[in-house]
């Protein structure tokens with residue numbers, strides 16, 4: 001048994017008085033990849049935002065390595081890749097600049113990159129295969145490349161807790177496979193990874209644990225025990241059918 | 255030979271002779287400084303999409319300027335309070351009602367501006383409304399110069415120190431928050447700088463046109479570069495150039511200084527819009543032909 005990394009205790013989140021996530025409790029250990037599965041509107045993104053402190057829970061508490069989230073962020077212990085990047089794609093920054101933004105937490109006030117920062121950025125870009133594209137303005141990348149660039153930025157943060165909200169949405173199979181391989185490497189290095197995805201078929205190949213969610217946690221535990229047809233039909237209201245081969249439409253959340 | 259002589263004489267007549275007047279020396283220097291500071295900030299304003307906000311804040315400072323004038327404290331303090339206050343009011347109304355943001359902005363800044371007009375008209379003093387509205391750099395006082403210098407130093411130093419954080423804030427504020435940066439602080443910093451530079455710009459081009467100083471150089475530079483650093487340098491060069499040239503032109507044609515500066519800036523924008531190497535209209539239409 002590893003140390004507890006992400007500790008979510010009885011968290012309830014409401015938007016304008018309407019509850020989106022009810023009494024969620026989860027404890028994730030180090031070195032675990034945990035899949036977060038649920039329908040659109042089930043509260044997956046809400047759970048991520050609650051962990052990051054972007055929404056204030058009505059009730060409950062979140063800590064990572066026993067620290068409150070602001071401390072965790074200041075110590076570069078967590079990296080978060082949101083579902084859709086709400087960024088201005090025409091902004092005058094290149095791919096290299098964007099990945100370097102993952103290093104700001106390590107730099108002094110003026111954010112002048114040291115040689116270690118440049119080295120980590122180079123490694124991150126090489127790992128996602130974008131080193132040759134580093135001088136491209138961020139908007140010139142394709143959809144999959146954009147996702148990879150933001151994934152590289154999360155890698156450059158060298159945070160041992162990774163929160164990935166639908167990283168495979170709208171990316172090609174090749175990119176998805178590349179990212180899954182990388183996640184499995186990071187697990188070896190002791191990272192804790194929470195990842196929401198629509199691709200049910202790949203879950204069993206790389207997730208140690210699964211959380212099934214629909215406005216509350218329906219089931220949670222080791223993939224082999226939790227990822228059953230019965231549980232899934234409860235999660236999706238019986239609409240999944242043969243889930244094993246199904247790749248749900250990954251664009252339907254837009 | 256003749257040509258060179260003619261050129262040198264022309265240059266002396268246009269740019270050196272006016273400097274015999276002390277007021278012109280002051281005006282050119284102050285304009286250059288204000289052009290520099292406003293255009294440095296304009297990069298953030300255009301990228302953050304704060305043009306309307308800039309317009310709002312620059313108008314909303316009017317009552318603050320008048321009150322500060324009456325209380326005999328630096329105008330910048332009054333402007334600062336009302337500039338930031340107007341944005342807080344905008345945020346409050348937006349959060350508490352169902353009215354859309356651009357409507358709220360339009361509503362708040364005209365309200366503040368109207369209050370300023372009433373105050374100016376009721377306070378019998380030497381305060382000259384036209385100077386506030388349209389600028390008066392050719393008659394700028396020494397205390398106003400000192401104030402402009404102080405504002406410029408504060409703004410440039412803040413931008414130099416927080417440059418990377420502000421760029422990140424404009425580009426991706428979610429990421430800024432997730433690495434533990436204080437985005438509320440960055441938001442109010444940018445806003446405070448906006449209020450301060452609005453006062454600086456007020457001296458040269460006046461309240462009505464100051465938004466041009468805070469938007470146009472950044473927009474022009476944005477068409478000319480894909481790198482933030484280059485964009486900033488280009489914007490600052492354009493800002494200083496148009497401020498200095500505009501001041502000279504207004505001297506020679508005896509016309510509105512603010513008007514000359516902003517017309518010049520707009521001409522530069524139009525030139526960039528048409529001829530910019532990558533993002534200009536001509537280059538873009540060639541791009542389409544190539545793609546066909």
Ligand SMILES: Nc1ncnc2c1ncn2[C@@H]1O[C@H](COP(=O)(O)OP(=O)(O)O)[C@@H](O)[C@H]1O
Nearest residue numbers: 015020038039040041042043044045046047253
């Ligand atoms: N900012 C918000 N304001 C109001 N309601 C929201 C907001 N964000 C999410 N919701 C609501 O909360 C519920 C859960 O949303 P979300 O967490 O985005 O689900 P998922 O990521 O699983 O698709 C949905 O019903 C959604 O409409």
Ligand SMILES: [Mg+2]
Nearest residue numbers: 044045083253
């Ligand atoms: Mg979501």
